[in-house]
Amino acid sequence: MNSITLDRAGMPSRAKTIRVADDKAMLRAAAELTRTHSQARPGIYWADLIASVVIGYGALAVAILTPSTGVTIAASVVAMLGLYRAMSFIHEVSHMKHSALPGFRAGWNALVGVPMLIPSFMYEGVHNLHHAKTRYGTVEDPEYLPLALMKPWTLPLFIIVSALAPVALLVRFAILSPLSMLSPTLRRIVVERYSALAINPQFRRRMPEGDALRLWNRIESVASLWAIGLIALAATGVLSLRSFAIILAVASAVAVLNQVRTLVAHLWENEGEPMSVTAQYLDSVNVPPPALLPALWAPVGLRYHALHHLLPSVPYHALGAAHRQLTAMVDADSPYHKASYKGLPGLVAKIGRSTMVRR
Structure with missing residues (x-):
């Protein structure tokens, strides 16, 4: 899952293709x-989502309501x-x-x-292109940039610009x-250009049709009203500037963390x-146990x-068991x-070293 685009101007003249x-x-x-x-297990999905939402919004409320700077910072981290x-x-x-999982998409859109301001249509119909066998790693992949082949300065820029995502989403909606x-x-x-969580600046999304268009329009209308209302509350003082700043800061931290995760999701080679x-x-990344973070x-x-790139239809809660079984099934x-x-740290260093190689 990705959010901010980055130009390919840092690409070397000779590209690399993995065969x-x-x-x-x-x-x-x-x-x-x-x-x-x-087989997806609805109980796990709903319990996990609701627990995450309660913790996230609950901690955000604490961060906003407490007068203590230290508590605000700690609660903001938990909220993030x-x-x-x-x-x-x-x-x-x-x-x-x-x-x-009936109702889960509607519930997720309502809660998150x-x-x-990241409704599901921003990813549905986009992410599946990343899994298309003939698109992955090409200019037709909305979620791929050859970051390891680009200039070293592109990596910090890739992360830094993601902090602007909440403001960009407010403007968009x-x-x-x-x-x-x-x-x-x-x-x-x-x-x-502005309706996909993608990092490939050459990607252009197609106009939706039929049921997808009707669902898109309904969700976008609600998101637009929410964005306008949030700005109006801050502009009129109903929502204090401090509270608004905390909300934006937590949202920015979420975007930055996601962008860091995106940076190490692939080797980008x-x-x-x-x-x-x-x-x-092999161009993608597993970070299995015993690592905890x-x-x-x-x-x-x-x-x-x-x-996940081998088993895209397997639900998230089954991937750990699938990894253990597949590890035992294949040869050493x-x-x-x-x-x-x-x-x-090792993944960031690996990609960073790749950008240092002169091609």
Whole structure:
């Protein structure tokens, strides 16, 4: 799941394409596990989401209401982690069969998507393109940039600009949404360029149609009203500037943490030609146990991001068991073992070193 675009101006003149033959044994084992782990458990989804929301908004309320600076900071950190986990369910929403979890998309939008101005349509119909076998790692992938092949300064910029996401989303929904209803040209621009959680600046989203368009319009209308109302409350003093600043700061922290997680979700070493499924897997990252911190910065199954590219239909709560079983099923020299890493610092350093290599 991604949020801020970055230009490709830092790309070297000679691009790198990863060519790896598919490992049939690994893919057969993954296909077998898909059949045995594809059942989503609604109780887990709802309990996890509601707990994350209660912790996130509860801590945010404490941060706003307390007069103590120390408590405000501590509560803001808790709010950021809780809301980040709740937000991360947008990834599950984009993959799930909604008949298996009736009402979950609507509930997520009501609790998280609209209040945080990241409604599900910003990811649905976009993220699935990232999983298309012929699109991954190419200019047609909305969630891919060859960051490891770009200039070193692009990595800190990639993270820093994400802090502006809450302001950008307020502008998108409070200003551009209503104005675009008056201009078909502006509407096309808003849909194509400002309606996707993507990092590829060349990606242009298609206009939705049919039921998808009707659902989009309903959710966007509510999100637009919420954004306008939030700004109006702050402008009239009903919501104090301190409270508004805390809300924006927590939302910015969520965006930055997500962007850091995005930075280490892949190795970002491909540019150009389509890749085999095995190559896509090896360009992706697992951070399995015994590491503990990934449960915070890569929640809701995102610590098994490489495995997710093999098993995109497997619900997040089953990925841990699938990882353990697949690890035991494949040979010791299987490429499956090569996508697991120890933690965040080593991954950031690895990508950073890649940008230092002169090509």
